[in-house]
Amino acid sequence: MNEQELKQKIADGYILESPAEMTPGYRKALITQLTVQGDTELISAPAYWMAAQDAPSTNTQVSAVAIIQDELAHANIAYRILEDLGLSREHLVYERAPADFKHPYGFDQPLESWVELVVANGFFDRAGFTLLGDVFENTSYGPLKRALVKVDLEENFHLRHGENWMKRLVKLGGEVREKLQRAVDWMFPMTIEWFGLPDDLKRHSDQLEYRLKGLTNDQLRQKWMSATVPLCESLGLKVPAHWDDTQKVYVLDYPFPCRYDAQAKHWLFNEGQISWDEVFKRWKARGPMNEFYVESVRRSHGPMKKMLEVAA
Numbered sequence: 481m482n483e484q485e486l487k488q489k490i491a492d493g494y495i496l497e498s499p500a501e502m503t504p505g506y507r508k509a510l511i512t513q514l515t516v517q518g519d520t521e522l523i524s525a526p527a528y529w530m531a532a533q534d535a536p537s538t539n540t541q542v543s544a545v546a547i548i549q550d551e552l553a554h555a556n557i558a559y560r561i562l563e564d565l566g567l568s569r570e571h572l573v574y575e576r577a578p579a580d581f582k583h584p585y586g587f588d589q590p591l592e593s594w595v596e597l598v599v600a601n602g603f604f605d606r607a608g609f610t611l612l613g614d615v616f617e618n619t620s621y622g623p624l625k626r627a628l629v630k631v632d633l634e635e636n637f638h639l640r641h642g643e644n645w646m647k648r649l650v651k652l653g654g655e656v657r658e659k660l661q662r663a664v665d666w667m668f669p670m671t672i673e674w675f676g677l678p679d680d681l682k683r684h685s686d687q688l689e690y691r692l693k694g695l696t697n698d699q700l701r702q703k704w705m706s707a708t709v710p711l712c713e714s715l716g717l718k719v720p721a722h723w724d725d726t727q728k729v730y731v732l733d734y735p736f737p738c739r740y741d742a743q744a745k746h747w748l749f750n751e752g753q754i755s756w757d758e759v760f761k762r763w764k765a766r767g768p769m770n771e772f773y774v775e776s777v778r779r780s781h782g783p784m785k786k787m788l789e790v791a792a
């Protein structure tokens with residue numbers, strides 16, 4: 481079957497069940513999607529772990545660790561399906577350069593407090609839920625669709641954890657409230673950028689044509705904002721976006737895309753709009769925690785491997 485025939489078959493509702501049915505184009509698009517998915521899940525674990533050190537109590541730290549455990553299982557699901565496609569999990573997790581990982585730039589940032597953890601749960605896990613929920617509903621690859629049942633339920637739990645904590649913390653007022661606002665200030669535009677190129681600049685998408693997803697970047701961004709903007713407004717937290725009743729869409733109140741000062745955790749709105757080429761350059765150079773996070777998930781690999789060899 482050639483690419484065009486497969487695309488037609490998929491458009492008619494066909495679900496693929498094995499790599500044997502794939503064309504090279506389909507396989508490549510699925511590998512790209514799953515690599516981003518697996519890497520995002522994997523790297524969210526050390527990012528959340530860093531923030532969990534600041535948990536207010538033992539039981540709250542345990543709830544953060546439960547989320548981290550879920551994320552590692554989600555990563556394993558994506559890498560496991562990549563193995564079916566002929567890739568090596570060993571290579572993907574342990575042998576790539578940290579800069580070659582494909583998770584979003586947002587997960588290259590330090591999460592330094594419980595406040596930042598819960599906003600990350602509210603915003604980043606909501607983004608994961610939005611993206612994976614769309615894949616779950618629309619994907620033409622059967623094994624992935626079935627695997628995402630579990631992931632979808634758990635991501636929903638993660639984002640509720642974030643939103644519920646945001647509601648609790650905001651009531652404390654004062655310094656905690658200010659800290660929450662500062663977290664929102666850097667994480668809101670970070671998540672907006674995560675959804676990628678606007679539709680008018682993205683001319684075609686293999687993932688849409690092979691129905692590996694159903695919604696465009698702008699549609700996904702709108703969907704995320706339709707949950708996040710009302711949440712923040714109801715909590716009295718300022719976000720740089722609003723609902724436009726004439727256009728019936730959420731509109732950003734800042735130049736997009738724009739520069740980010742990673743050390744200061746601050747978006748440089750006043751320097752105006754920049755090109756997507758500049759954004760891609762920043763993404764490619766990765767953010768401040770990239771190497772630390774990647775190394776921290778594989779630190780024990782060498783010694784552990786030796787121990788197992790000796791035991792055998």
Ligand SMILES: [Fe+2]
Binds near residue numbers: 521550
């Ligand atoms: Fe996850």
Ligand SMILES: [Fe+2]
Binds near residue numbers: 608
């Ligand atoms: Fe999650």
